[in-house]
Amino acid sequence: MAIRVNPKLIDELAVYGAEDVQNCYHCGNCSAVCPFSKEPYIFPRRPMRNLQMGLEDKLKGSLEPWLCYYCGECTEECPRGAEPGETMMSLRRWLTAKYDFSGISRLFYRSGKIELLAVIGAALLTALGFVLWAVWQGGSIHSYDGPNAFLPAGSIHIFDWVLAGVLLVLLLTNCTRMWWFTMGRDKTLNASVGLYLKKLYALPLHFMTQKRYAKCEKKRPWAVHLVLMLSYLIMLVLIMFFLVEMSASTIDWRLHVFGYIATVGLLGTTIFALRGRIKKSEPLYAHSHETDWIFLILLIVVAFTGILQHILHRAGLDAAANVVYIIHLMGVVPMLALEVPFSKWSHLAYRPLGMYFSLVRAEAKRRASEEAAQPVMVTQRVVG
Amino acid sequence: MRTGVFIVQGWEAVQEGINLHSVESYAANLPSVERVRNLGVRPKLDPAALSEEIKKGALERIVIAGDSPGFFKPVFTRAMALAGADPDEVRLASFREHGGSGMGTPRAESIVACAVLGVPFPLAARPGTTATRPGTLIIGAGVSGIQAALEIADAGKQVYLVERRATIGGHMAMFDKTFPTLDCAACILTPKMVAVGQHEMIELMTYSEVEDVSGSPGNYTVRVRKKARHVDIESCVACNACTESCPRKAPSEFDNGIALRKSIYIPFPQAVPNAYVLDEASCLYFETNGEKCGVCAKKCPKQCVDLAQKDEIVEVEVGNIVLATGYDVYDATKIERYGYGVLPNVLTALEFERMTNASGPTGGRIVTKTRKQNKRTKEDEWVLDPDGPPPKSVAIIHCVGSRDAQHNAYCSRVCCMYSLKFAHLVKEKLPDATCHEFYIDMRAFGKGYEEFAERIEAEGTFVVRGRTAQITEVDGQMVIKGEDIVSDSMIDSPVDMAILAVGLVPAEGSERMAQMLGIGRDSDGWFSELDYNSDPTDTERGGIFVAGACQAPKDIPDTVAQASAVAAGVLKSVNTGRGLDSRAELSLSDIEARARSLART
């Protein structure tokens, strides 16, 4: 059955940043220079083709975008300025929007304004909420910790867990949708639960190490990305499990040293990324979607206020520390509540998943073809 | 006729040097012009809105002015139809088409004037004639120059044929076979070269370069530097004694560096003139300012080696000048991913032409380079041994330096076909070798080309759609990486020889030549013709013609046709004694006046 092309999709994707994909005349250069392009996942050319022709279902079901790390080799080598790298990035944005059932991320990606408003809104609500709550539970603005602390760590900790729970639910539903689009829906694919379990190792592995990213010819983006990731994780762990200890007035070096490292990591990498995007130093930074800016700004605000309130508290300026703490929360809440499930940071989940699914899919296909007693699909074809 | 003039700015940089404001005000003052509007850069035009505008102004004629106004014609035509006006009354004032580039604002204004008056520009801007000398200077003696020279000389008219190198024949003389008929290039070219050498109406100046051109159409004075050849063409009998005695070697230009020649040498056995030449650059005698060597002069039995010879400047007076300077090939070292110059068995097309040529360094054997120790330097180096091992698999890579925004955006027109020819030669000489063509579009457009392409595939060459991205060496084995698009697979294959189908680039010195002759070059550096469609061989300057690949990449039949076409341009002026003057010289008022008078009739 012939698939109906949709010439309009290319315009839709342009909104997500794929503005030059029509220039591709399919010389195959990009797929050839890409260190990750291996059968059965050949890209960026193939996804670009599907995009040009508007084969929406194929794109929705494709894992290739998640296998691309945007090292920019393809874009640099493209003879026709079709920006393969940026096209893959845009596809990731588009997919994120497709995975999200609520449609919120679609809104965000289609208009930076809406996202900005949402972020500001969430921030203000957070501020208002915490202040009211602080006043109601009789906290004193002049006390950071102790009995009548303005924002007692214990309660914040509970709030964190509640928020985390909500996020997890949102994220999981989206991930399930991702699974359905890319794996579940495909009738031809019979991947046993065993197979899923067998390949499960890939999930944490790639999540923690970004090991594939290291294969790019350029190492720096990978390093930056890794540092950012790890710093974030450390922070997450500290906040989720040691918030009380962290905000206690006595410094426990066994914990705080991690806090400081993570803060430096976060600040360093975000500043580096910001500088890059402003100067467009790498192809990866050449095109910046609104979402990229908002995300970076939030991150830097959070990191900065995080360390600042800590310093102020140490300096005994509790009132100032509390104010900064509020600002800090104003950054954290939108970032976690909006960015993670609906926008840029959702790829924290989707990329490793994509990697994981791709392994399962490839293996399943391989077994199928073996059963069909066809020649084994080789990942490298030798000519002649 | 109530006319509206709309100015659009499109793609090219043509409008640089054109003051659009002055064009606008000029247009506004033309008779019957009701409305002048600048629509800006690449405007998005809505036919409905335009038709309203036409209705409001009750416009009966539209003139679209700009570098490529044609891109906006259909929308105006439709708007005219919607407005109930005559859709045929949409006229184009194309700055690019009529030489707006370089000619500046007045030219642009004159183009607009013609369009407004409904007169085709070429009619109004037709220069008068001027007395023309009978002699003709042809610069470049490749197949194009040779053809033009013979055509003109056969009519009994004097031709001065200037060639930079020591022999005529150009690139074609280097080729083995020619597509699609596969007859050997030498077989069809050498007779013509011989004819040129023997022709009493052709004064051949090889190893010479044009220094300076002065004068006006029909009456040019050209200074030609005859570089010191140090060998007397007349008395040299090509006995080879000098070469045998010469101690120095240098890479052979004719063999594109895959073989060495002595410092005093003959480019190739069938060279015309069939005489030797001494290359000062590599000569020991000149290196030591005459202290050492000079053996060739002593050894020459006819004493025709003259080491004291100096460059000589000669002046010729001609009526017409023909540019047939041809092309150079793209420098493959600029594309590092293909490893040319690093990997020994990555060849350029011309190198392969010489290798597969029966009279080439390997006697026509297709072999891979072998590692040998250099006697003197005691170092290992890659050498081309005629008895070396033949490649088991050959990859031919299309579009090297062509169709690529990072190198040359244009298509070089001949590479697809000569690549197919290479595949045939490989298959013919090494039936057991596998041969792959990696292409983007197979451009087999000429008479018998498509059939040729089909035949090559039938011969067992694998034709793969997908441009190879890189050639690397994995423990001594050359490996190419690419995508086989149609079969949806990645290619990561060992090959023994890779041939780069390098594109064509304007010949070295084209820029200086253009300045000297006062003609334009396009954005890619090729000489600009007077009119893409109707005047492919004339130029803005009277009495100056372009023929063959120096105007844009071309294959042999098209080149030959252009050469003969140029002969027509030359002969008609020589025959009547009067040739066309320069269009470049025409003033705005001349053109406008002519347009007005034509409009009246």
Add this chain to the structure above:
Amino acid sequence: MEEHKIGVYVCMCGTNIAKMVDCDDVVRTASEQPGVVCAKTYKYMCSNPGQEMIVADIKEQGLDRVVVAACSPRMHEPTFRKALQTAGINPYFLEMANIREQCSWVHDDRQVATEKARALTLGATRRVANHQPLERMSVEMCPDVLVIGGGVCGLTAALELADGGNRVHLVERASTLGGNVARVDLTAPYLDSARDLMTALVTRVEEHKKVDVLTRSQVSSLEGFVGNFVATVETIWGDSASVSQFKVGNVIVATGYKEFDASRVTHYGYGKLPNVITSFEFEKMLRAGRVQTKEGKLPQYVAIIHCVGSRSKEFHTYCSRVCCMTALKYAQEVKSAVPSCYVSDVYIDMHAFGKGHEDFYRRGSEAKTLFLMYGKNDHPVIRKAGPGDDCEMLIEVNEKLSGEVIEIPADLVILMVGMEAREDSEAVARLVNISRDKDGWFIESHPKLDPVATTTDGIYIAGACAAPKDIPDSVAQARAAAGRILARTIRGVIDIDAVFAEVTEDKCSGCRVCNELCPYSAITYDADKKKSSVISALCKACGACVAGCPSGAIAARHFTDAQIFAQIEGVLA
């Protein structure tokens, strides 16, 4: 038969001959032949040194007959005849043995190939002994030129010649000048105005004092030979026809092409589906400013299909050369006329090879034209869309760049019909006595080095009548043909071949059989002498009369019975 001093020269042609024929062996056997005083081989006999060797031998050893065993005489007979001339002997004392095209290139057993080469050379050696000295005659060349076809090519040629001072008779079948280009609105790749181009040409031609334009006319006969043709032209005025006759020295055939008839292709439903149109029909729409469906609706989807009738097994194997660029032009024009429209362009290979072409292709991409690639002989299929679809038609394509079988929506389909030889090309070929290739295009005398001349002296072909061509290439060829003619008319005289038939009077019985046999009525009968005689200038040396003459009174110069008998003996010895 008097003794001769024969020289035999065997060319190795690099390795073209040498790799399949043992040239030295051929030389050995040849040198044993009676009369052969020297026999040699050389790498390239046609090269300067090669020719000089022959000249030297003739001078030094007093050779009076020469055999060159090399490539086809069609290639180098003139070259070597010239060499003989320079050496001071009659050029017709040469005979060539074709041991390349008809031996080394077509056999794979060195021994038998050598044996055959030996035989062929022997044949030539025996034949050449019987050669007689022949003199080329020269007749004067009429400067006037007949140009057949009033398209861009014919017009350009006419102008070029007229500007050169020659009188030109321009004959056009139709009632107006302009040909196919006059049907086009804009030209690719720069979208320049084809109308301005044509107006300029036509105006100049009509104003030119040296050009006689004959529209509604066709050449009914062409008598005579190069330099002295007599053309008869019929002009139809309403229902009356007038006949004019004039003398011309040369003829340029610029009859152009005709577009492929789309209704021959069934799978595109042309003629059945109302909104499937040809490129020329679309040109009309553009000129009228009405880019719309038959129902008068604005198309939302336009599809352009390449290579209709070209590059296919069923119709024409060749590429029509201009369609790709024209298609890209339409893509631009549709986008301009109907900005909201989606254009898809279904092609095989994008032939964007000329100046500015690739850039134009890129602009097509920038305008978001959807380029879809189909395989040769795996053509798309068009069907009517269902009521549910938002389009008139659906085109099914096996798309190569994605490997998917896809359907393209279309409200308007433009078929890029290729070029083919005109129906009257056969008649024209016969009229001016030139040959056509398998596709009906006129054959040039050499595809590379002589693209505008033909095998018939004085007849030139230019433009798309020789093979598909775009405007610049046609114009170049038109000028090339003009250049050729100018070169010859300027000299004023031309040499005609010395090979023709002649009657030995005393043998002639006056039976007049030959008179009827001659296709060129070159044989006249002298009633009182009761003898026939040949007008050598008209004779094209076919030899029909020679073979037909019952009393063996007619001899074909250079093809005498004696010569051919000798050759037969030679090849069989």
Add this chain to the structure above:
Amino acid sequence: MSFEPKIVGFLCNWCSYTGADLAGTSRIHYAPNVRIIRVMCTARIDPTFVLKALTDGADGVLICGCHPGDCHYSEGNYKMMRRYPLLKSILAEFGIEPARVRLEWVSASEGQRFADIVNDMTQRVRELGPSPVRTALVQDMAER
């Protein structure tokens, strides 16, 4: 070894000889048994040529001209066509198998066709064996 016939080919200059050249330029291989003699037109081919060839030891004679209608001299090949049956009947009287003499049309663009014809004819004549004329001659020699 098997008997290899000698065949004389008379080719017209404009179509068939060019066709044979094309077979060459296209490197189409075919049997080496044919020795080509160029004539301007098949109309030039006098029946005596054929007889001469056969008596001089040819086992077969191949005559090639332009396709009907394509003759460079407009109708030379028709003249040959008319002459051909006549020729055949004469040969028959001499007891020469008709298959030994063959008239074919080969155009300038039919290199492949020319090669096929040569191969086919060579095969047939090979099957026929040496020409009776030739054997007769040999006996004649022997008797003397």
